[in-house]
Amino acid sequence: MKYLLTICARGGSKGIPGKNIKEIAGKPLIAYSIITAQKFLKKHAGVLTLSTDSEAIRDVAAMHGLKTDYLRPPAFATDTISKTPALNDILEYERKRTGFDFDYLIDLDLTSPLRSVEDLENAIATIDANRDAVNLVTVSPPHRNPYFNMLEQKEDGYFHVSKKLEKPVFSRQEAPLVYDMNSSFYIFSKKYFEEGYNGSITDKTLVYEIPHLCFDVDTPLDFDFMEMVITTKKWIF
Numbered sequence: 001m002k003y004l005l006t007i008c009a010r011g012g013s014k015g016i017p018g019k020n021i022k023e024i025a026g027k028p029l030i031a032y033s034i035i036t037a038q039k040f041l042k043k044h045a046g047v048l049t050l051s052t053d054s055e056a057i058r059d060v061a062a063m064h065g066l067k068t069d070y071l072r073p074p075a076f077a078t079d080t081i082s083k084t085p086a087l088n089d090i091l092e093y094e095r096k097r098t099g100f101d102f103d104y105l106i107d108l109d110l111t112s113p114l115r116s117v118e119d120l121e122n123a124i125a126t127i128d129a130n131r132d133a134v135n136l137v138t139v140s141p142p143h144r145n146p147y148f149n150m151l152e153q154k155e156d157g158y159f160h161v162s163k164k165l166e167k168p169v170f171s172r173q174e175a176p177l178v179y180d181m182n183s184s185f186y187i188f189s190k191k192y193f194e195e196g197y198n199g200s201i202t203d204k205t206l207v208y209e210i211p212h213l214c215f216d217v218d219t220p221l222d223f224d225f226m227e228m229v230i231t232t233k234k235w236i237f
Helices: 029-041 055-063 084-098 117-128 190-194 220-231
Strands: 003-009 046-052 104-108 135-140 151-153 159-161 180-189 205-209
Touching: 003 029, 003 055, 003 084, 029 046, 029 055, 029 104, 029 117, 046 055, 046 084, 084 104, 084 190, 104 117, 104 190, 117 135, 117 180, 117 205, 180 190
Parallel strands: 003 046, 003 104, 135 205
Antiparallel strands: 104 180, 135 180, 151 159
16 A cells, blocks of 8 residues: 655745744644654555645755655646645656655645654555445534524525424534644545546545544634644644
């Protein structure tokens, strides 16, 4: 089994400029995903690669052990395009460069770095056990449930529970199980690319529930919280 581990990092972050290489607890954000990927590849056959349109990000990644000559084409680095074309491009690049026919592509979202090698291994086992599945996304338990305590405005102008069942739901425990996508990582099988799928949610998507703290670093407060998590050793890389 061979794995292609990808870290995708566009240079044009609008919310927090330079977010992908902003330092948290003495390391740039991208470094934490590199560390976990390197640990994984000490146990499993594969390649770690970077897809970025930024020379600055590529330089910082190289300083932390991830070197590449690849630079993402501008057409695959816009705000409006799906990540799938960029993944297709880096997959073809690494196939040609290494001669490997990768069984799975594992995309590590660097803005959600609280993941372990065990998480990766358990998620791989999940998708590997279902040969019809083409991809897997990571999830966490939700704070709200659309069948119970999430509201939306209907045509009559009044607000109702977002999703209704034939039998009313009066407690969180009675509501159907739903999940929050946490963007920690995504696994794509070879079939996903061969059959021309696009996007992270398909008709054959599985989930892996992260069994620990996991969140996306997207605001200045998120950075402060992540720094506290790391410096107080609530999570050790």
